[in-house]
Amino acid sequence: MKILAFAGSSSSTSRNLELVKYVLKDFTEHDINLLDLNDFDMPVFSVDREKNGYPQAAHDFLKAIGECDAIICSLAEHNRSYTAAFKNVFDWASRIHVKVWQDKPMFLLSTSPGGYGGGNVMATAQKFFPQFGADIRETFSLPKFIENFDVEKTEITAPDLKAALDEKTAAFKQGL
């Protein structure tokens, strides 16, 4: 079974990528395709640019989704919304195929250093990703990443949060 995983961030030190890697520790028997949004760098979307066609990277992103059986993604939050890096990929891809997520089961996560853990971008994605073909099975926002995550060990340090995420990960895995 193929899992497509990515963080909605272009940061080389992405905290959301760390969270994705933590969840992936429970998917050792799966075939993992861990995407880096930097590999999908495209000009900023515009309705004028799209008249000249769609960048190969947008097609590649859709192809990667099409080839997977499930998606694990963790969205970074910038100014209460998607990062520009994620939104650009999403915008280009949505113009080729509006059902970007292609009905794939999705585990949707977010984290940030703040106490809401990217809860705003999570709320937006939770509400609207289904309109773009997402089958969101589980969601989890990790608050206060710096306090609650050990990057060296790829481990959640707060026992209650770890237990909550592990439970959701197990449920997502079970449902696949």
Ligand SMILES: Cc1cc2nc3c(=O)[nH]c(=O)nc-3n(C[C@H](O)[C@H](O)[C@H](O)COP(=O)(O)O)c2cc1C
């Ligand atoms: C331009 C900008 C805007 C941000 N806005 C928010 C925000 O609205 N909410 C929040 O919780 N964190 C915000 N942050 C902090 C990010 O959550 C933090 O940088 C986090 O590490 C981003 O995730 P990443 O490391 O996966 O890229 C912002 C950071 C930047 C650079």
